[in-house]
Every structure is written in structure tokens, then in C-alpha cells.
Amino acid sequence: MTSQPLEFDGPRMIRREELAASDRLSQISFGGLDVNAPEEEPPASFQPPRRGGLYVITHRGVPVSQIYIFHFQVKLYDGLLRIGSIGGVCTHPDYRGQGLAGRLLEHCTATLAKEGARLMLISGGRGLYTRVGCVPTGKYMAFTIEPGNIPHSSSDLTLRLATSSDAAVCSRLYHTEPVHFIRPPAKFADRLTHSYGYVHSEAWIIERANQPVAYLLLGIPWEHLDQQSGAGVRHVREYAGSRTALVGALAQIMTHSNLQEIHWPVAWQDTDTIKLLQE
Numbered sequence: 001m002t003s004q005p006l007e008f009d010g011p012r013m014i015r016r017e018e019l020a021a022s023d024r025l026s027q028i029s030f031g032g033l034d035v036n037a038p039e040e041e042p043p044a045s046f047q048p049p050r051r052g053g054l055y056v057i058t059h060r061g062v063p064v065s066q067i068y069i070f071h072f073q074v075k076l077y078d079g080l081l082r083i084g085s086i087g088g089v090c091t092h093p094d095y096r097g098q099g100l101a102g103r104l105l106e107h108c109t110a111t112l113a114k115e116g117a118r119l120m121l122i123s124g125g126r127g128l129y130t131r132v133g134c135v136p137t138g139k140y141m142a143f144t145i146e147p148g149n150i151p152h153s154s155s156d157l158t159l160r161l162a163t164s165s166d167a168a169v170c171s172r173l174y175h176t177e178p179v180h181f182i183r184p185p186a187k188f189a190d191r192l193t194h195s196y197g198y199v200h201s202e203a204w205i206i207e208r209a210n211q212p213v214a215y216l217l218l219g220i221p222w223e224h225l226d227q228q229s230g231a232g233v234r235h236v237r238e239y240a241g242s243r244t245a246l247v248g249a250l251a252q253i254m255t256h257s258n259l260q261e262i263h264w265p266v267a268w269q270d271t272d273t274i275k276l277l278q279e
Helices: 016-030 100-114 127-131 164-174 185-191 228-232 243-248 250-256 271-278
Strands: 009-013 053-059 062-076 079-091 119-121 140-145 157-161 179-181 199-208 211-220 233-241 261-267
Touching: 009 100, 016 053, 016 062, 016 079, 053 100, 062 100, 079 100, 100 127, 140 271, 157 250, 164 185, 164 199, 164 211, 164 233, 199 233, 199 243, 211 243, 233 243, 243 250, 243 271, 250 261, 261 271
Parallel strands: 079 119, 233 261
Antiparallel strands: 009 053, 053 062, 062 079, 062 179, 140 261, 157 199, 199 211, 211 233
């Protein structure tokens, strides 16, 4: 006896009454599910965004596969580029192998283009992405810095831990970078108080002659989350400002936080940081 194929609804934008089930799907797929936690009531004021948002495929009214899409603007030297991105890509374990995420990704890619995006950025190299035509881009050099091989140590620098009140300082330094996202100061306040993919993060303001010249955001990499205090290892999440100050402050940062390693991926075009770290 042949079983009947399942009937799915979508791809489409999520509805208000599906938000709690969507959150549960994310927890099942990415971890953190608390079966005893009560479901939160969706906000009565929920309105789908004008662009971007959460797209789903449902079965019997419950999301079983979903993708978030986002829009950003990037300042690329003297030009402005509209880009799209995706995140939270997941399918319930009971519904995998049926091409649902692929259908969603094709739909979301077309939606991003229709809404004005000219480039789509995805983090990761899953077959799901390459099958729809995504290609590798953005080369990085990966540095591992240890106390015994710090390339520079500058005595004219002072450090302090950043707080949300430093959002304007970080925004000013960030927006002087030749390539950067257009990001309001409020976003920096969030980044200085939340981990964004890494936990127990530290944010440093680096000053020279009492003037902020750079900032450095650190976090504990995923592979060290189950070890106490991250086993003295940090990952560079974001930085901006003077490259000599950033590299020159590493010795103080490692001493202050008792670190054994800092992992620093540097984009190929950041030749100044690469040269300083290679030395």
C-alpha cells in the first residue's frame, strides 16, 4: 500500500499564530529546547516587515521548515550596495530529505532580488546553498595569537571595557572603514551588550592620548563553550579603527583576561592587519 504524499503550505510569510511554533522549531533544530517552558503569547501588534522577514513551509498549520531573510546596505568605498542575507535555516528532523529547505531558499532568493537586493551573502558551505548556485567568496587569513608570539606591544595605549554608552564611539570608528554596513548607533549598543553568536564576549575600547582610536569585540568560540571560561580562548568577532593600535593592544588584552589564545580571521583586503600579524 502506497502512502499518500504530505500536503504542505508555502513557501510564504509566517503568520502571527505560527510564531510560537516557529520558535520551537528553531530550538529543536539549533538546541536550547525547554519542554517545560510555557509558550509565549505572540505580540498582538505583530506585522510582517515591508521587506525581509520569516518565510515558512507548514504542515497541518505548523511550520516545519523556515528561513529568515534580511536586507542591508553596504558602503563599498564610494559606492553603495544593497545586499540580502539569510539566517535561521532549519527543517524539523521528521521532515528532512523532502527538499523543503531548497524550495524555501529558491523562493527567498527570488524575494530578495524582487525587493531590491543585488547580492546575497550566506555564511557556511552547505550543499543546500551550492545546489542553488551560491559560490564561495571572501577569503580570510586565520591567525592564532598566543602570549609568546604577540607581534607588537605598544606602551602608549590604554584599554577599557566598553559599555553600551560607547555605541557612538564605536559607530564613528566603524563608519570610517572603507567597507562597512550602514548600521545605526543603536545597533552598536546591542552589540556591546549581547553575544551575537559567541558568549561571554568582551568589548574593548583602545585609546591613545585619551582618544579612542579602535575597538575590538571578542567572544568564546562555539567549540569551547563547554569548557570553563572558554579555556582562555577568544575569537575576534569585529574590530575597527587603527590597525597598529589593535595589534599593539593584544599583549595587554591577553594579560588582563588571562588568555592563552586569540583566533583572528582577517579578510584578504585588510592588508595592514595581515602584515602586522604576519610580522
